[in-house]
Amino acid sequence: xxxxxxxxxxxxxxxxxxxxxxxxxxxxxxxxxxxxxxxxxxxxxxxxxxxxxxxxxxxxxxxxxxxxxxxxxxxxxxxxxxxxxxxxxxxxxxxxxxxxxxxxxxxxxxxxxxxxxxxxxxxxxxxxxxxxxxxxxxxxxxxxxxxxxxxxxxxxxxxxxxxxxxxxxxxxxxxxxxxxxxxxxxxxxxxxxxxxxxxxxxxxxxxxxxxxxxxxxxxxxxxxxxxxxxxxxxxxxxxxxxxxxxxxxxxxxxxxxxxxxxxxxxxxxxxxxxxxxxxxxxxxxxxxxxxxxxxxxxxxxxxxxxxxxxxxxxxxxxxxxxxxxxxxxxxxxxxxxxxxxxxxxxxxxxxxxxxxxxxxxxxxxxxxxxxxxxxxxxxxxxxxxxxxxxxxxxxxxxxxxxxxxxxxxxxxxxxxxxxx
Amino acid sequence: xxxxxxxxxxxxxxxxxxxxxxxxxxxxxxxxxxxxxxxxxxxxxxxxxxxxxxxxxxxxxxxxxxxxxxxxxxxxxxxxxxxxxxxxxxxxxxxxxxxxxxxxxxxxxxxxxxxxxxxxxxxxxxxxxxxxxxxxxxxxxxxxxxxxxxxxxxxxxxxxxxxxxxxxxxxxxxxxxxxxxxxxxxxxxxxxxxxxxxxxxxxxxxxxxxxxxxxxxxxxxxxxxxxxxxxxxxxxxxxxxxxxxxxxxxxxxxxxxxxxxxxxxxxxxxxxxxxxxxxxxxxxxxxxxxxxxxxxxxxxxxxxxxxxxxxxxxxxxxxxxxxxxxxxxxxxxxxxxxxxxxxxxxxxxxxxxxxxxxxxxxxxxxxxxxxxxxxxxxxxxxxxxxxxxxxxxxxxxxxxxxxxxxxxxxxxxxxxxxxxxxxxxxxxxxxxxxxxxxxxxxxx
Numbered sequence: 106x107x108x109x110x111x112x113x114x115x116x117x118x119x120x121x122x123x124x125x126x127x128x129x130x131x132x133x134x135x136x137x138x139x140x141x142x143x144x145x146x147x148x149x150x151x152x153x154x155x156x157x158x159x160x161x162x163x164x165x166x167x168x169x170x171x172x173x174x175x176x177x178x179x180x181x182x183x184x185x186x187x188x189x190x191x192x193x194x195x196x197x198x199x200x201x202x203x204x205x206x207x208x209x210x211x212x213x214x215x216x217x218x219x220x221x222x223x224x225x226x227x228x229x230x231x232x233x234x235x236x237x238x239x240x241x242x243x244x245x246x247x248x249x250x251x252x253x254x255x256x257x258x259x260x261x262x263x264x265x266x267x268x269x270x271x272x273x274x275x276x277x278x279x280x281x282x283x284x285x286x287x288x289x290x291x292x293x294x295x296x297x298x299x300x301x302x303x304x305x306x307x308x309x310x311x312x313x314x315x316x317x318x319x320x321x322x323x324x325x326x327x328x329x330x331x332x333x334x335x336x337x338x339x340x341x342x343x344x345x346x347x348x349x350x351x352x353x354x355x356x357x358x359x360x361x362x363x364x365x366x367x368x369x370x371x372x373x374x375x376x377x378x379x380x381x382x383x384x385x386x387x388x389x390x391x392x393x394x395x396x397x398x399x400x401x402x403x404x405x406x407x408x409x410x411x412x413x414x415x416x417x418x419x420x421x422x423x424x425x426x427x428x429x430x431x432x433x434x435x436x437x438x439x440x441x442x443x444x445x446x447x448x449x450x451x452x453x454x455x456x457x458x459x460x461x462x463x464x465x466x467x468x469x470x471x472x473x474x475x476x477x478x479x480x481x482x483x484x485x486x487x488x489x490x491x492x493x494x495x496x497x498x499x500x501x502x503x504x505x506x507x508x509x510x511x512x513x514x515x516x517x518x519x520x521x522x523x524x525x
Numbered sequence: 526x527x528x529x530x531x532x533x534x535x536x537x538x539x540x541x542x543x544x545x546x547x548x549x550x551x552x553x554x555x556x557x558x559x560x561x562x563x564x565x566x567x568x569x570x571x572x573x574x575x576x577x578x579x580x581x582x583x584x585x586x587x588x589x590x591x592x593x594x595x596x597x598x599x600x601x602x603x604x605x606x607x608x609x610x611x612x613x614x615x616x617x618x619x620x621x622x623x624x625x626x627x628x629x630x631x632x633x634x635x636x637x638x639x640x641x642x643x644x645x646x647x648x649x650x651x652x653x654x655x656x657x658x659x660x661x662x663x664x665x666x667x668x669x670x671x672x673x674x675x676x677x678x679x680x681x682x683x684x685x686x687x688x689x690x691x692x693x694x695x696x697x698x699x700x701x702x703x704x705x706x707x708x709x710x711x712x713x714x715x716x717x718x719x720x721x722x723x724x725x726x727x728x729x730x731x732x733x734x735x736x737x738x739x740x741x742x743x744x745x746x747x748x749x750x751x752x753x754x755x756x757x758x759x760x761x762x763x764x765x766x767x768x769x770x771x772x773x774x775x776x777x778x779x780x781x782x783x784x785x786x787x788x789x790x791x792x793x794x795x796x797x798x799x800x801x802x803x804x805x806x807x808x809x810x811x812x813x814x815x816x817x818x819x820x821x822x823x824x825x826x827x828x829x830x831x832x833x834x835x836x837x838x839x840x841x842x843x844x845x846x847x848x849x850x851x852x853x854x855x856x857x858x859x860x861x862x863x864x865x866x867x868x869x870x871x872x873x874x875x876x877x878x879x880x881x882x883x884x885x886x887x888x889x890x891x892x893x894x895x896x897x898x899x900x901x902x903x904x905x906x907x908x909x910x911x912x913x914x915x916x917x918x919x920x921x922x923x924x925x926x927x928x929x930x931x932x933x934x935x936x937x938x939x940x941x942x943x944x945x946x947x948x949x950x951x952x953x954x955x956x957x958x959x960x961x962x963x964x965x966x967x968x969x
Contacts, residue, residue: 256731259732306743312732320723320727335712346753346757348851350753352850353757356847360764440766441759441760441763
């Protein structure tokens with residue numbers, strides 16, 4: 106556990122401080138020594154600023170400003186400009202990118218759209234990494250010497266960009282870990298898994314820009330950023346429709362609450378807790394989405410019942426009844442056109458845990474916990490956990506129950522020290 | 526699909542002859558076969574990649590994942606060699622509609638002629654030298670001209686075969702075709718130019734391949750977008766079907782109210798975006814009935830005041846359910862207020878006149894109209910004219926007269942065709958892809 110002690114309120118503070126110091130030093134150095142090749146600096150700075158300005162506001166996206174990222178990386182890896190060698194050094198790269206990103210962020214900050222500090226710190230550190238790998242050796246002529254120019258040089262640029270992407274993923278996972286205290290391993294895996302999507306497009310565009318400017322000069326920049334802009338647009342539309350879809354699923358889930366079959370907020374609470382437990386257990390992002398949808402709709406089978414189950418509590422019913430409702434629910438979910446995996450989880454939620462997929466085990470345990478904790482009043486959470494532990498022989502998987510206990514302890518849902 | 530009309534066969538034969546003429550000058554000894562083979566393989570590879578399963582069955586058709594490669598070929602190679610690049614990929618294309626073989630041949634011939642023309646135009650403007658000496662932005666001029674030529678030939682041939690095969694009037698066949706395809710082709714053209722410049726640079730063909738990656742990612746995300754959108758529409762449909770099944774006698778009612786609302790919206794000059802939201806309002810207006818016990822909804826005979834009060838809660842239930850769905854916007858207020866009356870005697874809030882949201886006034890009229898014109902367990906359907914007369918009688922007290930007039934005018938112009946696919950589905954077995962959703966997808 107790194108850094109549990111310092112800065113409880115701002116756990117990502119050290120990263121921010123590092124980025125800030127780096128950017129300030131680079132700016133001071135550049136102002137002192139003057140800017141080398143102003144045209145290129147201005148063009149790349151403008152591209153980065155525009156990319157930053159055009160970023161989307163949707164939270165939780167992997168790379169909110171792909172165009173800005175590609176422009177910044179291309180500047181870090183720029184060796185030649187229209188056939189003539191460039192001489193800008195690492196501080197200049199960092200200074201230009203930091204200044205441009207700050208400038209592009211101003212409208213977002215003014216409109217109060219989302220946190221930008223994390224994003225900016227990541228940008229500065231990533232670009233600094235790429236520039237440190239490339240510029241010193243390039244300016245000494247080493248890279249040309251070793252790769253012999255040509256195709257070897259292109260391969261080098263790509264390899265450096267892949268390294269940079271890895272570094273960026275580590276950085277992002279570390280920051281997410283510091284902020285949320287979720288385990289580092291799964292976070293890093295999620296970051297790496299997401300990289301082939303928008304990450305690869307950013308890297309490829311960065312490489313193409315650096316090489317194309319080397320061959321053709323600066324007019325290539327605006328022309329060659331268009332395809333990436335298109336990618337950004339598709340991603341934005343995708344994100345929008347995904348958000349809408351999630352809202353629709355959530356309101357479908359509310360149908361059981363409004364019909365009086367389940368208590369208000371039950372589906373939402375089970376979904377949130379299930380997601381947290383799934384994350385604890387190291388599920389990947391697509392698996393988490395399936396888990397969340399299944400948890401939201403786990404009670405939907407009750408809509409097919411003529412008479413409501415008392416208080417919607419399925420965990421106290423006879424096993425056959427539980428399984429019957431689960432099957433009805435699976436049938437409803439299949440009709441909705443949601444991913445078939447979701448239907449499977451809903452169908453199997455009442456089976457003994459050894460026969461279940463892991464998502465269904467989580468939904469079963471969390472649902473039972475939610476119902477039991479609610480009934481028992483004050484002190485309910487503790488007693489509910491105890492009951493779940495007693496059921497680990499057949500119904501609930503011990504690992505899931507312990508993971509649930511950890512999640513609850515962390516969020517303060519259960520008093521610490523209950524384990525014994 | 527009947528037999529192919531002879532005029533269409535003629536059209537295809539002419540295109541094939543043209544394509545052969547384009548390829549005839551190939552064996553003159555100056556063809557860069559290695560580059561040609563590499564580009565052709567790439568082109569076919571892109572085509573196959575788009576059939577790859579993770580990208581999905583729902584991938585949008587005709588995205589032309591291979592156009593950047595084709596255009597790069599046109600910028601790099603002599604015309605007949607560039608035309609040959611298109612051939613293997615086009616012959617391997619998956620074709621959805623029958624007759625497959627002749628469509629494939631047609632597609633190949635069309636691409637060969639178009640690419641040949643583009644490459645010719647590009648060469649005539651000195652494009653090949655500009656690609657090698659790329660320091661000046663002049664390279665954009667021949668590339669732009671080539672893209673225009675490609676687009677022109679493709680749309681010309683597309684329109685011609687439409688006229689020949691389907692006897693579409695020439696004006697409708699070509700209308701908007703050129704403008705629609707130019708924007709995507711221009712982006713592909715820029716990517717192609719990028720490829721060509723890098724190909725001729727010291728960095729070589731490997732660097733050129735990098736250009737394809739963002740294009741492919743973009744295309745893949747677009748496919749995902751379509752898949753997610755289809756899933757979303759299926760879910761909305763499931764919500765509606767759940768209501769219809771529960772309500773027993775109102776099969777297809779929701780879809781029809783959606784359609785009638787849309788007709789009114791068009792008539793009163795609502796813009797397309799709001800009309801689309803209004804259609805959702807019509808479709809989902811009774812979604813709150815999911816919260817009302819089935820026994821009450823299906824009860825034959827008069828309801829007690831207590832039971833009536835429970836049923837009258839459904840607008841509030843519905844609003845509670847959908848209030849989290851952002852894209853429904855104004856439709857949410859229509860779901861809450863569709864049982865309000867102009868004179869203030871409606872529920873849940875007893876709003877009067879213009880206090881009632883516009884959407885709710887539209888849905889109220891559409892709802893009442895469909896209720897009267899469809900058969901229910903306790904009475905037969907009334908004819909459209911009788912229903913309109915009844916609506917007009919209640920206009921000003923129960924309904925907004927403006928909406929009633931609009932519905933009457935729209936019905937006079939387009940008629941009422943109440944058969945929807947939900948009618949054809951057996952009870953409890955919802956149709957997988959009702960026509961209503963198709964219409965949503967093609968709507969702007």
